[in-house]
Ligand SMILES: *[C@@H]1O[C@H](CO)[C@@H](O)[C@H](O)[C@H]1NC(C)=O
C-alpha cells in the first residue's frame with residue numbers, strides 16, 4: 331500500500347495556495363509564483379519554529395465558559411431533545427450529518443444562517459470570492475443543510491457572539507479550515523450592526539506569519555486561524571553536520587509550532603487530511619520522522635494515524651476540557667473530474683448538487699476517515715466530531731472552479747487550473763458553522779441535548795432573543 335488515496339481527489343490548489351498563504355496571507359495570486367515558492371516553504375517553516383520560541387503570546391484572553399464549558403455548567407432549567415422541540419423525526423436521536431440540501435426559495439429573506447451576501451464580506455479572500463470573480467449563477471448559495479431527523483436551530487450571530495464574549499476561538503489546520511474561519515467571521519460580521527467594530531488584526535500581531543485574526547471589539551472576542559496543514563510539525567533534518575543542505579521531513583511525533591499560541595483558546599476546531607495525499611507525503615519515502623529516525627518508508631496512512639495520535643496526546647495533556655470545547659472537522663471532499671488537481675481536473679459548470687444516488691466520491695476517502703474516527707474514539711475524552719464529509723460530498727456545484735481568479739487574470743477554460751477543493755463563500759462552510767453553532771448550543775452530536783434554557787427560548791422565538799439568562 332502506498333497511500334490512502336493515490337488517485338486522490340485531494341487538492342493541489344489547496345497545497346499551493348496554502349504555501350503561498352504563508353508568504354502573503356489573504357491574497358493568493360498567480361500559481362507560477364507558487365511553484366517556485368515551494369522550495370522556500372520548509373525554510374519558512376523552520377523560521378516559524380524559531381519565531382514561535384520567542385513569540386509574544388497572543389493577547390491572552392482567558393475567561394471561563396459561561397455557556398459552553400462544564401466548569402461553569404449552564405443552568406439546565408429544562409432538558410429537552412431537539413425532537414421534542416421540533417417534531418420532525420421519530421426517536422430521541424438525530425444525526426445532524428445525515429440529511430439533504432434544501433433550496434431556500436426566498437433569497438431576499440433567507441430561511442437560515444446570517445447570510446452575508448455574495449461579494450459583501452471583506453474577510454473573504456479573493457480565491458473564495460466566486461461572485462467577485464464573476465460567478466453569477468447563485469443557486470449554490472441558496473441551499474442549506476437539512477438533517478433528516480430534526481432541524482438545526484436558526485443561527486443567531488449575536489447570540490453566538492454573546493457565547494463567545496471575552497473568548498478566543500481557534501481554527502487550526504489547512505486551508506479548508508481557513509475557508510471555514512472566513513465563513514464564521516463573515517456570518518458574525520454580518521450580524522454586527524457597526525461593522526467598524528469588527529477588526530482584521532491579521533499581520534498586526536507580532537510574529538503572526540501564518541495566522542489570521544478577527545477581533546469583535548464589542549464582544550472582546552477573538553477568532554483566529556492558525557496554519558498547520560498537517561497539525562504535526564514540518565521539519566528539516568540536516569544531511570550532514572558539515573553541509574547546510576538538509577532534507578525536509580515531517581515530525582509526526584511533534585505537534586505544530588503554533589500550539590503554544592492557541593493553547594488557551596476556549597474553542598478549538600482542528601482539521602488535517604488533504605496534505606497527507608500529496609507527493610512526498612503520500613510516497614512516504616525518507617519523509618516521516620520520529621525522534622532521530624527518518625523512516626525510509628512509512629505508508630502515509632500509518633503516518634496519518636501516528637500524526638493524529640500526536641495531536642490527540644497534545645489535546646489530552648494540554649487542554650482543560652472543562653473550560654475548552656474541542657472539535658475536529660472531518661474530510662472535506664474535492665470534486666475534480668476528467669483529471670485530477672495536477673492533470674487539469676475540472677468542476678466548472680456544475681450548477682446542481684449531486685443526489686444521494688450518484689454521489690461517488692466517498693468510497694475513496696474511507697481509509698482516512700476510518701483512521702480519523704478510530705483515533706478520535708480512542709481518546710480518553712473524545713472531542714466533538716464535525717463529520718461533514720458526506721454532506722459536503724453532494725456539493726460538487728459549490729467550488730470556486732475557474733472563479734478562483736478574477737476575470738482579468740483568467741485564461742481560457744482549457745488552460746486554466748481549477749479549484750475543485752475549496753468552497754465559494756458564501757457557501758458550504760457556512761453550513762458547517764451552523765452545525766458548529768448547533769453543537770455549541772446542544773451538547774452532543776448524536777443525542778442533541780439542550781444545554782441552555784436560553785437557547786430553547788431562542789430556538790422557539792428566533793426573533794425575540796434576549797440575553798437575559
Ligand atoms: C477582554 O478580555 C480580556 C481577557 O479575558 C480581559 O483581560 C479584558 O479585561 C477584557 N476587556 C474588556 C474590556 O472586558
Ligand SMILES: *[C@@H]1O[C@H](CO)[C@@H](O)[C@H](O)[C@H]1NC(C)=O
Nearest residue numbers: 398399400403773774779781
Ligand atoms: C454534556 O452532557 C453531559 C451529560 O450528558 C455532561 O456530563 C457534560 O458535562 C456536558 N458537556 C457540556 C460541555 O456541557
Ligand SMILES: *[C@@H]1O[C@H](CO)[C@@H](O)[C@H](O)[C@H]1NC(C)=O
Nearest residue numbers: 406407408409410411414783
Ligand atoms: C420543562 O419545564 C416546564 C415548566 O417549567 C415543565 O412543565 C416541563 O415538565 C419541563 N419539561 C421537562 C422535560 O423537564
Ligand SMILES: *[C@@H]1O[C@H](CO)[C@@H](O)[C@H](O)[C@H]1NC(C)=O
Nearest residue numbers: 433466467468469470681682
Ligand atoms: C436556479 O434555480 C431556479 C429555481 O430553482 C431555476 O429556475 C434556475 O434555472 C436555476 N438557475 C441555474 C443557473 O441553474
Ligand SMILES: *[C@@H]1O[C@H](CO)[C@@H](O)[C@H](O)[C@H]1NC(C)=O
Nearest residue numbers: 523524525526527528547548
Ligand atoms: C461605529 O464604531 C465606530 C468606532 O468605534 C464609531 O466611531 C462610530 O460612531 C460607530 N457608529 C455607530 C453608528 O455607532
Ligand SMILES: *[C@@H]1O[C@H](CO)[C@@H](O)[C@H](O)[C@H]1NC(C)=O
Nearest residue numbers: 567568569570577615616624
Ligand atoms: C535525504 O534525502 C535523500 C533523497 O530522498 C535520501 O537518499 C537521504 O537518505 C536523505 N538523508 C537523510 C539524512 O535522511
Ligand SMILES: *[C@@H]1O[C@H](CO)[C@@H](O)[C@H](O)[C@H]1NC(C)=O
Nearest residue numbers: 430683684685686687688689
Ligand atoms: C435513489 O435510490 C433509492 C434506492 O436505490 C431509490 O429508492 C430512489 O428512488 C432513488 N432516487 C432517485 C432520485 O433516483
Ligand SMILES: *[C@@H]1O[C@H](CO)[C@@H](O)[C@H](O)[C@H]1NC(C)=O
Nearest residue numbers: 682683684685686687688689
Ligand atoms: C446525478 O443526478 C443528477 C440529478 O438527479 C443528474 O442530473 C445527473 O445527471 C446525475 N449524474 C450522474 C453522473 O449520474
